[in-house]
Amino acid sequence: MKTYLVGGAVRDRLLGLPPGDRDFVVVGETPDSMLAAGFRPVGRDFPVFLHPDTGEEHALARTERKSAPGHRGFVVHADPSVTLEQDLERRDFTINAIAEDADGNLVDPFGGVRDLEARVLRHVGAAFVEDPLRVLRAARFMARFAPLGFRVAPETMALMQRMSASGELSSLVAERVWQELCKALAAPQPSAFLRTLREADALAVVLPEVDALYGVPQRAEYHPEIDTGAHQELVSDMAARLAPGDTVVGFAALTHDLGKALTPKQELPRHIGHERAGVAPLRRLCERLKVPLEHRDLAIIACREHLNVHRMLELRDETVLELLERCDAFRKPGRIEKLVIACEADKRGRLGLEDQPYPQGPELRRLHAAALAVNARDLATEGLDGPRIGQALRKARIAAIRAARQS
Numbered sequence: 321m322k323t324y325l326v327g328g329a330v331r332d333r334l335l336g337l338p339p340g341d342r343d344f345v346v347v348g349e350t351p352d353s354m355l356a357a358g359f360r361p362v363g364r365d366f367p368v369f370l371h372p373d374t375g376e377e378h379a380l381a382r383t384e385r386k387s388a389p390g391h392r393g394f395v396v397h398a399d400p401s402v403t404l405e406q407d408l409e410r411r412d413f414t415i416n417a418i419a420e421d422a423d424g425n426l427v428d429p430f431g432g433v434r435d436l437e438a439r440v441l442r443h444v445g446a447a448f449v450e451d452p453l454r455v456l457r458a459a460r461f462m463a464r465f466a467p468l469g470f471r472v473a474p475e476t477m478a479l480m481q482r483m484s485a486s487g488e489l490s491s492l493v494a495e496r497v498w499q500e501l502c503k504a505l506a507a508p509q510p511s512a513f514l515r516t517l518r519e520a521d522a523l524a525v526v527l528p529e530v531d532a533l534y535g536v537p538q539r540a541e542y543h544p545e546i547d548t549g550a551h552q553e554l555v556s557d558m559a560a561r562l563a564p565g566d567t568v569v570g571f572a573a574l575t576h577d578l579g580k581a582l583t584p585k586q587e588l589p590r591h592i593g594h595e596r597a598g599v600a601p602l603r604r605l606c607e608r609l610k611v612p613l614e615h616r617d618l619a620i621i622a623c624r625e626h627l628n629v630h631r632m633l634e635l636r637d638e639t640v641l642e643l644l645e646r647c648d649a650f651r652k653p654g655r656i657e658k659l660v661i662a663c664e665a666d667k668r669g670r671l672g673l674e675d676q677p678y679p680q681g682p683e684l685r686r687l688h689a690a691a692l693a694v695n696a697r698d699l700a701t702e703g704l705d706g707p708r709i710g711q712a713l714r715k716a717r718i719a720a721i722r723a724a725r726q727s
Contacts, residue, residue, distance in 0.1 A: 321357065322347040323378065324404060324419040324427065331415050334436050335468065344371075344378040345407050345419065348400045354380070366396040381407040384447075405429050412454045413461070413476075414442050435473075441465070442473040452488040455480045456500040456526065459516035463504040466512035472519075480520035489525045494610045497526055501609070505570030510560055511553035518549075529601045530574065532581035537589040545671035546589075548580045555669030563661045571615045572622035572662040573669075575602050579623070598623045618655060621647050622662040629663040632680040632687075637721045640687050641714065649688055656688045690724035691717040 329342040346354070351367050359369035359378060367380040382398035383406050404427060408417040414432040426433065435442050441461055448454055458472060458480060472480075483489065504513035514530065517523035523531040534549030545551050552574070559566075559573035579598025580591045602623050606616040628635065628643055635643070649656050660681040667678050694716045 321349060321353075322404075322421075324421055326408070326419045327411070327416050330418045330420050330426070331432070331436065334418070334433065342376050344376060345381050345404065346378050347381045347402070347404050347407075349380060350400060351380070354378070367398050382410070383407070384410045409445060410447065411444055412448060412451070412457055414444055417444050439465075439469040439471065440473050441470055441476065443476045443479060448476070449479055449483050449486075452483055452492055453496055453500070455483055455489060455517070455520055455522050456492070456497065459513045459520070459522070460500050460504045460507070462516045463507035463510050463513035466509045472516060477519060480522065484521040484525060489522055492526075494608060498609045498611060501527075501571075502567045505556070505560070505567045505574065506565045508560055508564070510556040510570060510574070514549075514553055514556065527605070529578050529581065529605050533577065536580055536583070538580070538591065539589045543670055544673070548577060550671070551669060552577060554671065554674075555665050558669040558674065559662060559665035562665055563658075566658070566661075568615050568618050569658050569661050569665070571611070572619040572658070573665045575605065575619045576622045576626050576662065576666055578602050578605075595624055595627050618658055618662070621655065622659055625659070626663045626666055629659065629680055629684060630667060632683050637718050637725070640684075640721050641691060641718050644688055644691060650692060653688070653692055656684060660684055687721045687724055690720040694720050 324345045324347070325342060326345045327343050328340055332339060346369075351361065354367070354369045355361070358372035360372070362368050362370055362377070363379065366382055369378050369380075370376070371378055380398040381402040381404060382396050383402055384396055404419055408419060408427070408429060411417040414430045414435045416432070417428075417430045418432040419427040421427065430444050431442075441458060443454075458476065462470060462472065501513075504510050507513070514523060514527075517526060518531065518534065530549075530552065533552050534547065536548040537546050538548055538551065540546055543551055545554060555573050555576070556570065559570050563569040575598070577594065577598065578601045579594035579596065582597045582601070583591045583594060599620055602619055603616075605611070606619070611619075625643060625647065628639075632640070644650065644656070647655055647659060664678040664681050667680075668674050668676055694713065
């Protein structure tokens with residue numbers, strides 16, 4: 321059985337990155353021979369098997385032929401006549417089209433090693449344009465590899481722009497778009513995802529609410545970067561720095577300022593009420609991409625409340641409690657920590673202000689903890705009905721917030 325390690329495992333090892341899942345291509349075999357060797361079938365769209373001992377995925381070498389629009393419109397051909405080179409040719413980027421045999425020898429027919437050394441993301445062949453999902457994959461890879469100095473090859477960017485102009489990106493299903501977005505938000509530099517999509521004319525198709533932020537001015541005394549799109553890039557990168565891999569925080573940071581795109585031109589560069597205005601487009605985005613509830617709920621809270629969190633040191637005790645209640649912070653206390661990080665990312669995601677302190681964060685954590693420690697069971701509520709118990713609990717929580725501030 322001719323077996324080759326392929327894809328990300330080879331790429332990341334050559335880059336000196338921690339190894340992830342290992343995928344293998346098997347050449348010269350059939351589904352029947354794989355079953356006879358003890359492999360367990362798991363592939364629905366093409367022949368993939370799990371190794372009987374390691375559980376690692378082994379796919380039969382295959383080719384793909386475009387048969388319909390969209391990223392699913394392919395006919396897969398897998399049989400013993402398909403060569404390793406033919407299998408590698410169907411892959412997206414040269415850096416993902418490198419194979420390694422059992423002796424550690426590399427098979428690199430498309431110059432992937434050269435492009436790794438040059439830090440270039442380059443498409444393998446003309447068939448790249450047949451799968452619109454590859455535009456998002458390119459942007460997602462840039463979110464991961466831009467810190468290493470990677471850039472998109474000009475000819476690859478030209479193809480991506482052509483794909484955007486063709487209208488095929490509109491055929492992408494919401495789940496795949498969300499999956500690629502999540503991977504980008506979990507990467508070290510999400511701004512590279514946004515910039516790559518924007519350069520490819522794809523951001524307006526995939527995330528029009530975010531694309532609309534570019535070119536919208538802000539007050540320079542608060543935002544030295546001025547452009548709201550540039551601010552959003554800085555915020556997303558700061559969120560990745562403060563909460564590495566946390567896509568809930570990352571999505572809240574990405575969408576906190578959507579309302580600024582709706583500010584009337586005569587009011588610019590001020591954005592009065594943008595936090596409330598941003599909730600409606602955020603809800604539409606979440607509905608379109610079928611965003612999970614945890615991501616959606618925190619994003620809405622961060623959009624609506626980030627200015628209040630920034631004013632935390634000035635808020636009255638009663639107002640602090642109202643903020644906590646709107647966040648459902650007593651039933652879901654973990655929300656406050658994520659909200660704090662998203663708001664800190666907003667405050668520090670500004671040109672030249674990346675290292676400024678954010679005392680509002682520790683203050684909100686401390687006041688939340690004080691209010692959270694108050695329990696209705698510990699209050700003298702004998703003889704009180706439900707509403708009056710609630711009033712007593714609220715009063716005790718305000719007192720706890722006040723005491724925490726005085727201490």
